[in-house]
Amino acid sequence: MIIDTKKSDGRVQIQKQDQEETNTTSATTKKLDDGISGYGFSHGGNGYNGGFSEMKREGKNVFDLGEKAYWLTVMFNVVTWQYCFMGTAGMVFLTGGVCMTALMAVNVLGGVIVYGDNFGGIKVVSTLLCVWGFSSYLYGMYKKMEEEKKKKESSIEKLINSDDDHQQEQQEFVEMTEIVTPNA
Numbered sequence: 001m002i003i004d005t006k007k008s009d010g011r012v013q014i015q016k017q018d019q020e021e022t023n024t025t026s027a028t029t030k031k032l033d034d035g036i037s038g039y040g041f042s043h044g045g046n047g048y049n050g051g052f053s054e055m056k057r058e059g060k061n062v063f064d065l066g067e068k069a070y071w072l073t074v075m076f077n078v079v080t081w082q083y084c085f086m087g088t089a090g091m092v093f094l095t096g097g098v099c100m101t102a103l104m105a106v107n108v109l110g111g112v113i114v115y116g117d118n119f120g121g122i123k124v125v126s127t128l129l130c131v132w133g134f135s136s137y138l139y140g141m142y143k144k145m146e147e148e149k150k151k152k153e154s155s156i157e158k159l160i161n162s163d164d165d166h167q168q169e170q171q172e173f174v175e176m177t178e179i180v181t182p183n184a
Helices: 019-049 051-062 067-095 098-115 121-180
Strands: 002-006 012-016
Touching: 019 051, 019 067, 051 067, 098 121
Parallel strands: none
Antiparallel strands: 002 012
C-alpha cells in the first residue's frame, strides 16, 4: 500500500506501508472484537440463568482443592483459551488457511484413530483434498525458494565480476602511473 504525504516545504513524500503489519493488526483487532462479544454474551447468559451462583456453589462444595484454587483454575482457563483462539485465528488469517488445511487432514485421521470413527467416502475425499492442497503449497514454496536462491547466486556472481573488473582497472591505473612517473 502506497501512502502520499506532503512535507512542510511542499514536496510529496511517498511511503510504503508494511502489509504484514496491517494484516497482523487486522487479525488481532478482529479476534479482540470476537472475544469481547463472546465475553459479553456468556456473562449476560450466566447472569440471566443464575450460572454465577452455581459456580460459587461448585467452588465451595464440589471442587476438592478449595474455593480459591477453583477460581484460579477458572481464570487460568479463561486466559489460556483466549490466547489459544487468538493464536489460531492469527495463524489462519496470516497464512491464508494453509495451516488449517494441514490440520483438517490430521483432525480427520485423529478421529478415525482415536475414536474409531468410520473412514467413509466423504472423509477419504476430504483428507485427500487436504493433503493435495498442502502438498501443492509446499511444492510451490520449494520452487519459490529455489528461484530466490538462483537470483541470489546470480547477483553474487555479478558482484564478484564487477569487483574483478574494478581490480583490473586499479592494476591498469598503477601500471600507467609507473610509466608516467619514473622511479627515483
